Structures are given as structure tokens and as C-alpha cells.
Amino acid sequence: MANVKSIPSPAIQSDDRIHEVDHPSSLLAHFDTDQPLPLDCGIDLAPFQIAYQTYGELNADRSNAILICHALTGDQHVANVHPITGKPGWWETMVGTGRPLDPNRYFIICTNVIGGCMGSTGPASINPATGKVWGLDFPIITIPDMVRAQAMLLDRLGIETLFAVVGGSMGGMQALQWTAAYPKRVFSALAIACSTRHSAQNIAFHELGRQAVMADPDWRGGRYADQGIDPRRGLAVARMAAHITYLSDAALHRKFGRRMQDRELPTFSFDADFQVESYLRYQGSSFVERFDANSYLYLTRAMDYFDIAGDHNGVLAQAFRGIETRFCVVSFTSDWLFPTSESRALVHALNASSARVSFAEIETDRGHDAFLLDVPEFFDISRAFLHSAGKARGLGDAGGQR
Amino acid sequence: MTVQDQTLPLPGVLPAGANLRHDHRLVAEMVEAGSKVLDVGCSEGDLLQLLESRGIDGRGIELSREGVNRCVAKGLAVVQGDADTDLVNYPDDAFDYVILSQTLQATRQPKVVLENLLRIGRRAIVSFPNFGFWKMRLQLLIGGHMPRTENLPATWYDTPNIHFCTIKDFVQLCDEINVKMERAVALDLYGRPVPLNLPWWVWNMFGEQGVFLLSRAGRS
DSSP: OOOOOOSOSSOBOOHHHHHHHHSOSSEEEEEOTTSOEEOTTSOEEOSEEEEEEEESOOOTTSOOEEEEEOOTTOOSOSSSOOTTTOOOOTTTTTBSTTSSBOTTTOEEEEEOOTTOSSSSSOTTSEETTTTEEOGGGSOOOOHHHHHHHHHHHHHHHTOOSEEEEEEETHHHHHHHHHHHHOGGGEEEEEEESOOSBOOHHHHHHHHHHHHHHHHSGGGGGGTGGGGTBOOHHHHHHHHHHHHHHHSOHHHHHHHTTTOBSSOSSOOSSSSOOBHHHHHHHHHHHHHHHHOOHHHHHHHHHHHHHOBTGGGGTTOHHHHTTTOOOEEEEEEETTOSSSOHHHHHHHHHHHHHTTOEEEEEEEOOSSOGGGGGSOOHHHHHHHHHHHHHHHHHHTOOTTSSOO | OOHHHHHOOOTTOOOTTOOOOHHHHHHHHHSOTTOEEEEETOTTSHHHHHHHHTTOEEEEEESSHHHHHHHHHTTOEEEEOOHHHHGGGSOTTOEEEEEEESOGGGOSOHHHHHHHHHHHEEEEEEEEEBTTSHHHHHIIIIIOSOOOOSSOOOOTTTOSOOOOBOHHHHHHHHHHTTEEEEEEEEEOTTSOBOOTTSOHHHHHHHOSEEEEEEEETTOO
16 A cells, blocks of 8 residues: 655644734734725725834935835745744845845835735734634735735835835735836836736646645635644645746756655655655645645735736836836746746836836746845846945945935 | 945946947947937947946847846846847837947848837937958958958858948948938047048948948938
């Protein structure tokens, strides 16, 4: 009989994760019922809260603020130890002293997106109307909703204009939405490995992930939290499938090839004989420790709905008409989730709007995830773009007057 | 300030001891201050840096990924693209000047490219190697082989240049597509302008390259 070792069950919820949902180890901005968040679906979300981290100091003329927008399963812990996993921040290659986003020079903000599960209001939060977890009663949110919430936070922080908005993948979508929705509030935008609309193939992958979550009996129609459990197997499968799309054939081959995991010969079973299987299972099971399954459903849905051109009569260039924001668009050769062709379409639209745009395609075999990895050419370009924008913005070497 | 910051070449700051190309210097002189410029085939951005150092709002298109990435790393607004296929994406009158520096001969459709330059820009500045230059003629006539010069060192089988022309040919094309030549300069082998008072055939013989400031006929 085949030896099947899959994701462990029963799936008791992790206390650390549950605690972070409503009481994050972060700065917290609470918006009461008098300051609702108007959502695209027509519902006013109130009250709600935004969890965020900051690095560096805001200068005297408030001109050095950079907003980092995180990707689908990222969070606000960009460059500090993660409160649940204990691992370094997800973008410490990019953010830190001497790095392209240097807190000695810039005031860096990153918020957990609305719909997330690391402290900003989302489906895992407590619904004040019922005293229970929102679950599927949480309204559907969109990328523009996330950006609207971020803008409300900046208003509260007294930051009128961002020096830069920076993001990769879903974070890049937010960065682009920022420029389309609040062009006057964004001096420069660095949009990495992203697109102005989610492609059919990407929607298909997301649907696969959602169906995996919903097929898990522990999902309980989205009410799993009421019973203190998590649909871990479903969410892990969703993560495993998604993780493949973040890599590339070449990267998987280089990293794992057909090598065996701790064994010389196949076991003639469904155990994880191959290193690549073991790696994926690890990715899946570690993800469920820190992420809420319903939040995954909501955030993938937000990406699916994203289409800037669709909001502007189908003409992308209309979204950026007359814009003065300086853009830098970066793609990676082996990224098949957000291929260079998507970035090129964006660049064409920006050119047609006479926007100031730089566009670089970086050669790497590391796939979509390259933006999270150590890719020196990418850092050089990011650094130079921000530096020249800083010069145009009148930022001194230490970020302007303090 | 990190070491990298100090050594980073920035727009508006020319590297110390920059050895400016004669044609770049000439092109830069043709561009009025404060204007908006698109440099098609901007290579590693030397001309764009020169222009930005003079307060001109410059953008670039470059075919090679390495060239683009070097430009972006210099803080220049440059995108990867192809003069033959990507100029159509730019709207009419988007720029005051569109520059095509030493690139015309490498395009598949020089005539269409030229028409696009003057659609996107109110003026165009085009420079190209003159295939009528006496050294070229001599190599073909006496040597019996495809000419190679210091500035065009590639052999016939690996050259990216597929549409060579002479100054005379170019002038004829401009007439044909109703383009007005506001200024024409031929540079000799040492980058010195061939004197203006000499007849066209002298330019066509002794100009190693031609630099033209063009506008749409019927408009200024």
C-alpha cells in the first residue's frame, strides 16, 4: 500500500496567528464609524483598522515618504523580524541601510492591505456586529479599496504627497492604482513584475487555489474559525500550486533537478521522493502557519478584478493622461505570471500619455519571485531611479531637512 | 552617503572628463533649452545625459537590453523598444524634438521611421554615416570590398546596418516625403563641419556623417 504523508490534520488554529489578526505587533490606525472606507462593492466598511510598519523618519517638509505595497501573501513586516515566523522581513534585500530603500534617507511605510490577516481588517477579523469572525460575511474588496484605505492612513499621518510608491506583483498593482487614482499624490512609482490587469491565466490559477481551499472539509463553508480550526490542507495545496507559478522551469531545474530527498532509490510510493515535492510541501505547510484561508480567497479575488483600463473605457492611456508622476517599470525575463509583455503594454500606455517612464527588463531565470531575491541589476536600477527622482524632488543626501 | 551613491552617474551631471562626441555636441546645440526630447536609439544614454545637463527633458528608446538597463541605472527615462515597431505607440506632437542619432541605417523601414519622427516630434534631428564619403567610395571602387571605417567597423556579414544612404540620397528622401531641412551639417572624419559655402557634392564626398534638423514642410 502506498505510503501517503500529506499535510497534518486535525488543523488546530495557531494562537500566534489568531492574535495578530486583531492585535497586531505593529502600529495601528483605527477608523471609527464616522470614517468609513467606501468599498467598490458599494458597502461602507466601518469601523476598520490598518496595521502598518514604518522605517526611518519623516523629514520636516514631509517630502521623503515612500509607501511599500506588499504582494498577495506579504504583509507590513518588510524589514523587521516577523512576529509569527520569527524570520527576517520579506524585503530586507531592498530595504535597509545602504539598500535602495534606505531608512536613513526615506520615511518608509508599509501597511497590511485591507482584507489581509496581519492586523488590518479582513475576513479573519472580528465582525463587531456579531462578535464573531467575519468569514464570508466580509465584503468583497478590490485593489482600489486597498489603495483608498492606504490614502486614508496617509491623511491621518499628515502625508499629502508620497515621494514614491513601490511594489511588486499585487504590490505593483497597488502602486499603479495609486498613480491612476491619486496622480497628484505620487511623485514617483516603481512598479515591479506586475500588470494593469490580471490575465485570464492568472485568474485561472487563483480559481484553482480557491477551489482547493473550499474543497477542504475543514473550510466549513468559510466558518472554520468558529470551531477553532483551519482548512490547512486546502490552503497548503493552493499555496503549492501558486508557488510553482512564482518560479520558473529553469529555476526549479537548477534548484532541484530530479534529485531525491534523503534517499537513493524511489520508494515506490506517494511519499515525497523528489526534493521538489518535499520543497513544495514545506512551502505549503509553513504558509498555513501564518495565513488565513479566507483572506487568501479575498485577496486573490481582488487581484482577479483588477483592470485599470476597464475603469477608463478600456483605454489604458486614459488612466494616465497628463500624469506628472515619474515611473520606473521593471520586469524579469523568466516571469511567466506577469510576463514582460504586460509591462510593455503599460509602458506603451505611459508613453502615449507622455509620462516620464523608464522600463528595464532584467535577465534572470528565477521567475516572478526574482523581485524578492538578490538580483543586483534590479537593485542598481531601483536605486538609480529613486536617486534621480529624489534629486528632482529636492531631497538631500540624507533625505532633506529634518 | 554610500560608495555606490558617490560613483553613480546621474542625469544632469556629466562624468568628469567626459569625452563628448562631435555629433552629440552638434545635436545638443540644435535643441532649444527647456524643450522635451525623445532620443530614438539612445544607446547607453550619453547624448541624453548631455541634454539633461542642459536642462532638457529627455526620454529614450533603446533596442538592446544592456543599453536600456545602463541608461535606467543612470537615472534616465529610457524604455526598451524598437524604432521600427514601437514609434507607432507614441501620440502626435508628443515631443518638441525627436532625435535619431546614427540609427537610421539600422532600421528596416527608414522612410516610415522618418515619417514617424516628424509625427511624434515637431522637429526631428537625424544623423547618419554618409555612404558617399570618399573613403567609402574608394574602398568599393579600388579595393572592391564593402567599406569599413573607424566609425563603422563591422563586416558586411555581421553589421546591424542594413540601409546605408548617402547625404544626397537622404536629401532626396526628405524632398519626397515633404520634409523641410532647417539645418544641415556635414562633419568630416575629424568631426569638423564641412564649410557651408561649398556645394552639395562636396558635402556628399567629404562629409563622413550628416546631421540634419528637420521639420514638417508648411509649418515652422
